[in-house]
Amino acid sequence: EDKVVQSPLSLVVHEGDTVTLNCSYEVTNFRSLLWYKQEKKAPTFLFMLTSSGIEKKSGRLSSILDKKELFSILNITATQTGDSAVYLCAAMDSNYQLIWGAGTKLIIKP
Amino acid sequence: DVKVTQSSRYLVKRTGEKVFLECVQDMDHENMFWYRQDPGLGLRLIYFSYDVKMKEKGDIPEGYSVSREKKERFSLILESASTNQTSMYLCASSLPGQGAPYFGPGTRLTVT
Numbered sequence: 001e002d003k004v005v006q007s008p009l010s011l012v013v014h015e016g017d018t019v020t021l022n023c024s025y026e027v028t029n030f031r032s033l034l035w036y037k038q039e040k041k042a043p044t045f046l047f048m049l050t051s052s053g054i055e056k057k058s059g060r061l062s063s064i065l066d067k068k069e070l071f072s073i074l075n076i077t078a079t080q081t082g083d084s085a086v087y088l089c090a091a092m093d094s095n096y097q098l099i100w101g102a103g104t105k106l107i108i109k110p
Numbered sequence: 111d112v113k114v115t116q117s118s119r120y121l122v123k124r125t126g127e128k129v130f131l132e133c134v135q136d137m138d139h140e141n142m143f144w145y146r147q148d149p150g151l152g153l154r155l156i157y158f159s160y161d162v163k164m165k166e167k168g169d170i171p172e173g174y175s176v177s178r179e180k181k182e183r184f185s186l187i188l189e190s191a192s193t194n195q196t197s198m199y200l201c202a203s204s205l206p207g208q209g210a211p212y213f214g215p216g217t218r219l220t221v222t
Contacts, residue, residue, distance in 0.1 A: 009150075034210055042114070042200070042213040088152070096207060102152040 002027045004091050006101035014109050017079050021104045023089035024071040033065055033072045034098070036088040043088055046074070076106075084108045113137070114214035116201050122220045129188040131217050133201030141204045142184035143211060144168075144176060146197040153200065159184055160206070191221045 007022045025033065032050040036043035047056045049065035049072060056063050060079075065072045076083055086105050090098040117132035135142065141160055145153040145168075155168030157176040165176050173195060177185045184203075188195055198218050202211035 004152075036213075041215040045210045045212070048210050090153075098153075098155075098211070100153040102150055 002091070002093065002099045004089060004099050004101040006087075006089055006104050008104060009102065010105040010107070012107045012109060013079060015079055015081060017108075018075065018077045019079060019106060021074040021076075021087050021089075021106070022071060023074070023101055025091040025099070026070065027091040027093050027099055029094035030067070030070075031092045031094050031096070034090045034092065035063055035072070035074050036090070038086045038088055038103070039084075046087075079108045081108045081110055114201055114203055114212050116199075116214040116217050118217050119215060120218050120220075122222065123188075123191050124222055125192060127188075127191050127221075129191050129219065129221075131186040131188075131199055131201075131219070133184045133186070133203075133214055134182055135184075135201075135203040135212070135214075136182065137203060137212065138181065139203035139209075139212075140181070140206050141209070141211070142178065143202040143204075144174075144184065144186045145200045145202065146170070147200055147216070148197050156186065191219075193221050195219065196221045 004025045034048050035046040047063045052067035060077045063074045086103040088103045090100045114135045143158045144156045154170050159165045159178045175187045198216050200216045201214040204211040
């Protein structure tokens, strides 16, 4: 059965710290991996990763995919309180179906 | 700016009631999805639709039905609400193929 596992489930850090969130997957016919940020409401799209080893970057956030070891990481540098959220990752299969992880709840303390 | 809207942010219903959750998108997306989100379980797909009048069961369709009469609107129906359907319901839409879904703000449904 296809599955996506995120770790840690929750994380508390201080403002200014760097964090790394993990997403591992076991998906038959894997196509791509997506990251979303969810604050109090709708998940908002961050990245889609299809190729291994190519980093995607947006401001202080970056992400990379390792298709050999079947995982992705999301890095956030110089964290701010506005980064507090649940971060979701999802693996897309060849039928464009998404398999979601349970999310990592990130809390940034001032 | 892309937009997915849901009819209610919060809803409280009684056991046995019929519940309608509405979702509208203005992006002319073919694909629309209904998920429920529960703590520790992530997003679970209830139903999706690739076109008008077309629907496919997701992972947890039991107790739910859907309707897509127009491209922009996808409705989720709880025929007879039960307490185990208390959850956050998220609607999403996407382009065909490898399009990342855009999500609505969610409806937090409580069934008492």
